Amino acid sequence: MKSNGANELLALERVSAGYGESVVLENVSLTLNEGDSLALLGRNGVGKSTLLLTMMGLTRQHQGSVRWRGKDITRVATYRRAHAGLGWVPQERLMYPSLSVEEHLTVVARPGEWDLKKIYEVFPRLQERRNNMGNQLSGGEQQMLAIARALMINPRLLLLDEPMEGLAPIIVQELLGVIKRLVTDSGMTVIVVEQHARMALGLTKRAIVLDRGQIVHDSDSQALLDDGEKLDRLVAVA
Numbered sequence: 193m194k195s196n197g198a199n200e201l202l203a204l205e206r207v208s209a210g211y212g213e214s215v216v217l218e219n220v221s222l223t224l225n226e227g228d229s230l231a232l233l234g235r236n237g238v239g240k241s242t243l244l245l246t247m248m249g250l251t252r253q254h255q256g257s258v259r260w261r262g263k264d265i266t267r268v269a270t271y272r273r274a275h276a277g278l279g280w281v282p283q284e285r286l287m288y289p290s291l292s293v294e295e296h297l298t299v300v301a302r303p304g305e306w307d308l309k310k311i312y313e314v315f316p317r318l319q320e321r322r323n324n325m326g327n328q329l330s331g332g333e334q335q336m337l338a339i340a341r342a343l344m345i346n347p348r349l350l351l352l353d354e355p356m357e358g359l360a361p362i363i364v365q366e367l368l369g370v371i372k373r374l375v376t377d378s379g380m381t382v383i384v385v386e387q388h389a390r391m392a393l394g395l396t397k398r399a400i401v402l403d404r405g406q407i408v409h410d411s412d413s414q415a416l417l418d419d420g421e422k423l424d425r426l427v428a429v430a
């Protein structure tokens with residue numbers, strides 16, 4: 193199928209994907225335009241991370257197609273997707289113990305508005321820790337570094353996989369501020385996977401909910417926030 197508009201960034205069409213023979217995502221179709229911010233919600237194990245992994249080309253795709261800026265990338269390797277502008281912040285953060293904070297940032301740098309100066313403005317803590325090694329950081333600092341590293345490739349789309357997981361409330365507030373700034377001030381296109389549904393809905397314009405590998409809800413984030421009963425039914429949050 194053809195691209196449906198000049199500002200379409202990513203489109204999945206009837207995608208089924210999983211690991212080996214097992215199929216986790218079934219028949220998922222989703223279009224994301226430049227400047228969109230999307231909360232990807234759902235209970236544990238419904239396939240949220242698998243959907244991000246599929247966008248990055250890290251699952252086994254059984255059916256369907258993935259299009260990036262009008263081109264079919266279904267069979268394109270992960271590193272080429274990253275070069276093309278897909279910035280992924282995995283749940284595991286993946287720091288290198290033998291690289292300093294600054295080295296983590298400079299090794300992946302690509303030209304664009306995000307450079308060390310801008311990163312250190314947004315994450316002053318990383319500037320303070322710039323000579324610390326990857327294994328000498330708190331969980332919150334690691335998460336900031338993971339996001340900063342993805343920004344250094346100057347992505348067109350940022351995929352955040354549970355960025356607040358396991359972090360102290362004060363760090364969550366700090367990170368929330370940063371992500372809000374990315375979305376509202378920089379107009380960055382983002383997908384945020386988050387267990388804290390209300391937090392994610394407060395950050396984004398649009399929300400989808402997955403259940404057992406399928407999209408079961410797609411609406412404005414505000415509309416879902418306003419319908420607490422429905423939200424609780426869909427994601428069972430407090």
Ligand SMILES: Nc1ncnc2c1ncn2[C@@H]1O[C@H](COP(=O)(O)OP(=O)(O)OP(=O)(O)O)[C@@H](O)[C@H]1O
Binds near residue numbers: 216236237238240242
């Ligand atoms: N590497 C893998 N190999 C095989 N199965 C996997 C792998 N990773 C995830 N799965 C399975 O795929 C399904 C979806 O997992 P996924 O991590 O995408 O869910 P999720 O919605 O992100 O959950 P969570 O919120 O717990 O991270 C689960 O049944 C999980 O066990």
